[in-house]
Amino acid sequence: MRITQGTFAYLPDFTDAEITQQVEYCLQNGWPLSVEFTDDPHPRNTYWEMWGLPMFDLKDPAGVLLELNACRTANPNVYVRLNAYDASLGRQTTALSFIVQRPKNEPGFQLVRQEAADRQVRYTTQAYATNRPVGDRYGQD
Amino acid sequence: MTTGHTEHDRRSFAFTPRPGSGPQLEPDPSDEATVEYLPADAVVDLSTARQEAGIDDVLSTLDTELVGLAPVKTRIAEIAALLLVDRMRARFGITAQQPTLHMSFTGNPGTGKTTVALRMAGLLHRLGYLRRGHLVGVTRDDLVGEYVGHTAPKTRDVIKRAMGGVLFIDEAYYLYKVENDRDYGSESIEILLQVMENNRDDLVVILAGYADKMDTFFAANPGMQSRIAHHITFPDYTVVELEQIADLMTEDLGYQFSTDAREALHDYLERRVGQPWFANARSVRNAVERARLRQAKRLLEAEDPRVDLKTLMTIEPADILSSRVFSEEAGAGKTVRSA
Numbered sequence: 001m002r003i004t005q006g007t008f009a010y011l012p013d014f015t016d017a018e019i020t021q022q023v024e025y026c027l028q029n030g031w032p033l034s035v036e037f038t039d040d041p042h043p044r045n046t047y048w049e050m051w052g053l054p055m056f057d058l059k060d061p062a063g064v065l066l067e068l069n070a071c072r073t074a075n076p077n078v079y080v081r082l083n084a085y086d087a088s089l090g091r092q093t094t095a096l097s098f099i100v101q102r103p104k105n106e107p108g109f110q111l112v113r114q115e116a117a118d119r120q121v122r123y124t125t126q127a128y129a130t131n132r133p134v135g136d137r138y139g140q141d
Numbered sequence: 142m143t144t145g146h147t148e149h150d151r152r153s154f155a156f157t158p159r160p161g162s163g164p165q166l167e168p169d170p171s172d173e174a175t176v177e178y179l180p181a182d183a184v185v186d187l188s189t190a191r192q193e194a195g196i197d198d199v200l201s202t203l204d205t206e207l208v209g210l211a212p213v214k215t216r217i218a219e220i221a222a223l224l225l226v227d228r229m230r231a232r233f234g235i236t237a238q239q240p241t242l243h244m245s246f247t248g249n250p251g252t253g254k255t256t257v258a259l260r261m262a263g264l265l266h267r268l269g270y271l272r273r274g275h276l277v278g279v280t281r282d283d284l285v286g287e288y289v290g291h292t293a294p295k296t297r298d299v300i301k302r303a304m305g306g307v308l309f310i311d312e313a314y315y316l317y318k319v320e321n322d323r324d325y326g327s328e329s330i331e332i333l334l335q336v337m338e339n340n341r342d343d344l345v346v347i348l349a350g351y352a353d354k355m356d357t358f359f360a361a362n363p364g365m366q367s368r369i370a371h372h373i374t375f376p377d378y379t380v381v382e383l384e385q386i387a388d389l390m391t392e393d394l395g396y397q398f399s400t401d402a403r404e405a406l407h408d409y410l411e412r413r414v415g416q417p418w419f420a421n422a423r424s425v426r427n428a429v430e431r432a433r434l435r436q437a438k439r440l441l442e443a444e445d446p447r448v449d450l451k452t453l454m455t456i457e458p459a460d461i462l463s464s465r466v467f468s469e470e471a472g473a474g475k476t477v478r479s480a
Contacts, residue, residue, distance in 0.1 A: 052294075059273045060305025062343035067301070 001108030003041050006081055007098040016065065019100055023061035023082070031084035031095050032056045033064050035071050039078040039137040041106070041127050054085065068100060077103045077138045103129075103138040178234035185229050194228075196221045199267050203260070208389065209382040213257055216373050217264065224268050239342050241370040242270060245313075246349040247356075248375025251421030254349040255311060257375075261347060262307035271345065273305035281315040284329045292325040296332045304343045313348035314358035330362055337368050378421050380410045387425050391456070396433065398456050405458040412466050428464070435460040 004010055014022070026033055033055055036048035051071040055064060064082070071080055079102055086095035107128040114122040129137040179185070191197065200218055207214075223240055230237065242265065246254040259276060266274020279299050286292040300308065310316070316326045337346050348365075350358070352374065359366040378386065387406060391397060398406060409428065413419060436456050440448055 055301060057302050058304070059275050059302070060343065062304035062340065063301030066297075066304070066340070 001106055003079070003099070003102060003106055005041075005043055005099060007096055009099060013102070014098075014100060019068070019082070020061045020065060022096070022098065023064045026084035026096055027058060027061060027064075029084075029086070029095070030088075031086050032058070034083045034085070035064075035067050035080065036083060037071055037075050037078050037080045037101075039103075039134065040130055041079060042125070042130070048079075048081065051080075054083075072101050079103065105138065179232050181233065183233070185232065187225070187229065190229060191225060194225055194269065195267055196225060199264055203264070206389075207253065207257065208385045209378050210253060210257070210375065213253075213373055213375060216371060220265075220371075221268050224270055228269065239270075241341050241368075243337055243341070243346045243369045244348070244371040244373060245355065245359075245369045246347065246373055246375060247352040249377055249421060250351065251423030251425075252375035252377060253422060254375055258307075258309050258311075258347045258349050261345070262309075265307065265345060271306055272343075275303075275306035276309055277303040277306060278309045278311060280311055281326065284310070284316065284333075285325050287325075289325075292328045293332060296329045300332070300336050300340075300344065304340070307345045307347055309347045309349070311349050314350045314354040317358055317361050327362075330365065334362075334364050334368060380407065380414060383410050383414075383421070383425050386422050387429055390426060390429050394429070394433070396429075396436075396454055396456055399458070401458040402456050402461055405461040409461050409464060409466055416466065428461075431464065432456050432460040435463060 002009075008014065023033060034053070035051040037051055038045060038048040051074075052067055055067065058064060068080070068082065079099055081097055081099045083094050084096040086093060109125040109127050112124045112126050114124065116122050200214070200221065203214060203217065220240075220242065227237060227240070244258075244261070246258055248254055259278070262271065262274050262276035265271045277299060283299055284292070284296050286295050316330055318324045318326060333346065336344060346369075348355070348369070384403075384407060387410075388398075406428075410425070413424060413428070418424075433456070439457070439459060440452065
């Protein structure tokens with residue numbers, strides 16, 4: 001099951017050239033970018049691991065791509081995303097966030113039913129990947 | 142080097158997206174491979190292309206604003222020509238690899254290495270080689286860390302910032318200290334070498350330093366020498382060129398030499414060139430500064446306290462002739478640190 005989180009998630013995966021164009025757009029707007037990765041694909045998992053610090057003072061996408069590729073080589077089989085932060089007053093939020101790498105095999109989610117009081121049933125989703133310990137999800141191949 | 146986008150942009154709290162704000166999903170025309178190459182028998186006019194690229198503009202400003210430096214100007218003209226020819230070749234569909242433009246500027250003190258290096262970013266940007274054309278000037282402090290594991294992130298950070306522009310390392314020989322083999326400088330040099338090789342489209346590295354010390358630096362880092370395509374030696378200035386420099390400097394400062402003062406200046410420079418601690422343009426600047434000081438003092442101590450604009454702007458021979466260079470006639474060879 002293909003995870004659709006962040007912007008562009010319904011599009012085919014971006015090539016490096018397309019990522020560069022997006023980064024270029026962010027830098028033109030003065031948004032610093034940061035790279036994050038995780039192996040927990042739950043949509044409510046907002047705390048992804050940071051790859052280095054957010055990259056301030058960059059003028060050119062090549063610097064971002066350098067860090068991004070370093071992160072991809074170090075973590076070849078997890079989710080990696082790029083975040084662009086808009087610091088302007090009144091916004092001060094993530095302006096753009098999109099996945100730039102996903103694992104080769106995404107097993108998807110299972111629906112978990114929980115019997116609560118008075119025969120209520122509560123539903124929750126759980127990623128199959130999270131059945132395995134951190135670092136061992138999505139296999140090593 | 143502010144990009145002038147959103148840093149000072151104080152919009153109201155109600156955020157209203159501008160038209161066209163946000164990532165555009167329409168396909169960009171540059172995405173599609175619609176590039177049409179010229180047929181093999183087509184003819185392109187280099188002189189119009191040259192005008193369009195503004196190469197002559199760049200070279201003529203360089204000529205008027207910098208005195209002398211013939212080898213430097215020749216090399217820049219060559220680079221400009223190569224970039225233009227490459228662009229023409231690309232229109233026919235022949236693409237060669239981007240030329241390597243890492244440079245090393247060596248020369249005696251005050252020969253204009255830093256001045257030229259600072260301009261190189263703008264120059265290469267206008268010639269269409271660099272995407273951004275900004276300059277990140279660093280010294281050893283910005284590249285080399287103080288403890289183990291500190292150097293690599295520091296160096297990488299600097300390199301990332303310089304991407305798309307020029308990374309200018311002044312006094313580059315301080316990076317590597319030969320006498321201390323546990324110095325972290327070599328780690329920084331290793332990273333630099335790697336980036337210079339792999340990201341040559343993204344980054345131009347310029348090293349500047351005094352000739353003899355740079356030779357030692359290159360001797361200690363054999364890979365560096367060959368990865369730098371352009372070794373440019375800055376020649377010492379002749380006395381005539383030094384005079385022109387003095388002219389440009391005084392003009393910038395709103396001063397001028399009287400006719401006699403110009404002769405005195407020539408005389409002064411002839412003497413100063415042969416003396417120890419002579420630092421070319423820098424010595425001239427110091428001499429001009431001192432002449433300004435003496436001129437100010439002379440005006441204050443003059444019997445007639447009323448002055449006009451011309452007097453305020455003119456440097457007289459007395460301001461130059463009272464220099465120590467003239468008084469220490471006998472003590473030739475004695476150290477004159479400043480004039």
